[in-house]
Amino acid sequence: MTRVLVIDDEPSILRALRINLSARQYExxxxxxxxxxxxxxxxxxxxxxxxxxxxxxxEGTEVISGVRGWTxxxxxxxxxxxxxxxxxxxxxxxxxxxxxxxxxxxELLARLRAAVRRSxxxxxxxxxxTGHFTVDLAAKRVTRPxxxxxxxxxxxxxxxxxLVRNRGRLVTQRQLLQEVWGPAYETESNYxxxxxxxxxxxxxxxxSQPRYLLTxxxxxxxxxx
Amino acid sequence: MTRVLVIDDEPSILRALRINLSARQYExxxxxxxxxxxxxxxxxxxxxxxxxxxxxxxEGTEVISGVRGWTxxxxxxxxxxxxxxxxxxxxxxxxxxxxxxxxxxxELLARLRAAVRRSxxxxxxxxxxTGHFTVDLAAKRVTRPxxxxxxxxxxxxxxxxxLVRNRGRLVTQRQLLQEVWGPAYETESNYxxxxxxxxxxxxxxxxSQPRYLLTxxxxxxxxxx
DNA sequence: CGGCGGCGTTAAGGCCTCATCAAGATCATT
DNA sequence: AATGATCTTGATGAGGCCTTAACGCCGCCG
Numbered sequence: 024m025t026r027v028l029v030i031d032d033e034p035s036i037l038r039a040l041r042i043n044l045s046a047r048q049y050e051x052x053x054x055x056x057x058x059x060x061x062x063x064x065x066x067x068x069x070x071x072x073x074x075x076x077x078x079x080x081x082e083g084t085e086v087i088s089g090v091r092g093w094t095x096x097x098x099x100x101x102x103x104x105x106x107x108x109x110x111x112x113x114x115x116x117x118x119x120x121x122x123x124x125x126x127x128x129x130e131l132l133a134r135l136r137a138a139v140r141r142s143x144x145x146x147x148x149x150x151x152x153t154g155h156f157t158v159d160l161a162a163k164r165v166t167r168p169x170x171x172x173x174x175x176x177x178x179x180x181x182x183x184x185x186l187v188r189n190r191g192r193l194v195t196q197r198q199l200l201q202e203v204w205g206p207a208y209e210t211e212s213n214y215x216x217x218x219x220x221x222x223x224x225x226x227x228x229x230x231s232q233p234r235y236l237l238t239x240x241x242x243x244x245x246x247x248x
Numbered sequence: 249m250t251r252v253l254v255i256d257d258e259p260s261i262l263r264a265l266r267i268n269l270s271a272r273q274y275e276x277x278x279x280x281x282x283x284x285x286x287x288x289x290x291x292x293x294x295x296x297x298x299x300x301x302x303x304x305x306x307e308g309t310e311v312i313s314g315v316r317g318w319t320x321x322x323x324x325x326x327x328x329x330x331x332x333x334x335x336x337x338x339x340x341x342x343x344x345x346x347x348x349x350x351x352x353x354x355e356l357l358a359r360l361r362a363a364v365r366r367s368x369x370x371x372x373x374x375x376x377x378t379g380h381f382t383v384d385l386a387a388k389r390v391t392r393p394x395x396x397x398x399x400x401x402x403x404x405x406x407x408x409x410x411l412v413r414n415r416g417r418l419v420t421q422r423q424l425l426q427e428v429w430g431p432a433y434e435t436e437s438n439y440x441x442x443x444x445x446x447x448x449x450x451x452x453x454x455x456s457q458p459r460y461l462l463t464x465x466x467x468x469x470x471x472x473x
Numbered sequence: 474c475g476g477c478g479g480c481g482t483t484a485a486g487g488c489c490t491c492a493t494c495a496a497g498a499t500c501a502t503t
Numbered sequence: 504a505a506t507g508a509t510c511t512t513g514a515t516g517a518g519g520c521c522t523t524a525a526c527g528c529c530g531c532c533g
Contacts, residue, residue, distance in 0.1 A: 107352045114358040120345065133336035133348075141344060176509060193388035213512075216491060223492095231492085240490070240519065241402035242388065401520060437479085439522080445481055456481085465479070465530090 025139055026050040028069035030086065031101065032079050036124075040073065040146035043128050049135075057081030061089045068162065069096065071138055073131075074118075076102040076109055079217035083109065084116040091117035097138035101126070151187050153235050153248055155228050158187050165226070173225055178203065182218050183226075187237065195243040219244060250364055251275040253294035254434055255311065256326065257287035257304050263347075265298065268353050273435065274360075282306030286314045294321065296363055298342070298356075301327040301334055309341040316342035321364035326351070376412050378473055380453050383412050390451070398450055403428060407443050408451075411461065411471035420468035444469060 027049045029040050037053050044051045054060035057078045065071060072090065076083030087098060093217055097119040102109055104123045120134050149161040156173060157166050163180060165173040175183065181203045184196060186194055196215055200208045223230040237245045252274045254265050262278050269276045279285035282303045289297060297315065301308030312323060322344045327334055329348050339346060340452055345359050376383045381398060382391050388397040388405060400408065406428045411419055419422045421440055448455040462470045
């Protein structure tokens with residue numbers, strides 16, 4: 024079942040969407056302002072977000088940036104007719120699609136289907152299982168076979184995420200340093216050694232003889248699934 | 249440079265798009281009907297397709313299906329206002345986005361950027377197989393037929409990468425030395441002998457009689473696949 | 474026939490990189 | 504302001520890679 028979160032401050036629209044989407048087997052939740060909307064995205068992890076730009080407490084682009092900061096779920100934006108500059112700003116901020124109010128329910132549903140379809144193949148394997156641990160790229164979580172969560176610090180997760188997204192491929196030290204710490208740290212390969220050691224201690228069955236987080240001396244690191 | 253193909257039968261729109269897109273550093277090509285449009289997609293492999301639904305010879309959805317049959321490039325659809333059912337059909341047929349005529353150029357450009365951004369991650373580098381080993385340039389990895397990794401040092405890989413990228417062609421000693429060690433080492437052909445010997449030992453079935461890493465006496469080396 | 478230059482092979486030493494540990498600095502939270 | 508977690512930084516030993524040199528082989532040419 025596809026989960027849809029609607030962020031809109033007009034009760035009539037919320038009700039209409041809730042009825043129509045529920046009837047089509049979507050699982051609908053709602054929020055009435057940007058603050059609670061952002062919280063709801065983080066809490067409920069919906070599959071699609073429908074966002075009204077005219078919220079009482081925040082700019083629409085702020086909400087979009089807030090969501091895009093950590094996830095790439097499709098965002099469909101709603102706004103009143105004629106505000107083309109807002110459309111542009113919203114799309115550039117990272118929205119995926121745009122519907123003008125008043126809108127036909129058929130069009131919204133079609134765009135919803137298209138958005139879900141597009142996002143489906145993008146994270147083409149959001150969960151990677153190694154036998155000793157499971158990495159869920161969408162949920163940003165690592166779990167052991169006994170369902171226990173592995174606690175990772177933000178930096179640890181960033182490194183692991185890059186390696187897992189490039190699983191099988193060699194990732195150079197420069198690439199890792201650049202993506203995690205920024206271009207100025209390209210030579211600080213010391214950082215990588217420290218963090219790879221920590222990741223191995225938390226993930227590898229035998230940290231001193233890594234099976235998954237492999238070092239390619241002088242070249243970089245590789246995640247082997 | 250991003251290549252855009254526009255399929256539209258109205259000369260004025262074609263001209264407007266060509267001018268505006270070219271000015272923004274897009275590479276623009278055009279087609280005036282569905283048949284030639286499909287041919288152009290296959291021939292030119294554009295990065296994005298802008299498609300008018302009101303073509304003289306084919307239904308818009310037919311064109312979309314024809315493209316979607318073999319590629320997943322982003323498709324942005326144009327249509328006149330009010331034809332909501334066509335929008336719906338186009339999105340369901342596999343279009344990625346939709347713009348209503350008359351449209352503002354800013355909006356179209358924003359949607360274009362969004363479409364390109366969504367489809368961005370698709371750089372595929374070649375994999376070269378010799379029968380005795382496989383070189384994966386993207387993963388920076390060499391494997392044997394039994395899936396075993398071949399461990400290469402950074403310098404070994406650099407040399408192999410240059411030779412494989414120029415497979416079939418002669419690579420001069422000077423070129424290799426310059427690219428791996430820098431211009432100051434142009435005469436140190438000794439290095440090459442040492443490293444070619446190591447590569448052959450690791451890769452060739454019969455290191456003393458190379459089949460893949462061939463020496464062209466006095467000139468350089470060549471990778472034969 | 475003998476010298477010469479280019480190539481392949483091998484081995485040893487120096488140096489660089491990696492893994493690991495630990496302590497100080499910084500950040501977030503209360 | 505204090506506490507705990509996280510990040511940064513430095514030091515150390517071990518291992519591997521790069522460099523360098525030596526030697527034998529082969530073909531070419533005087």
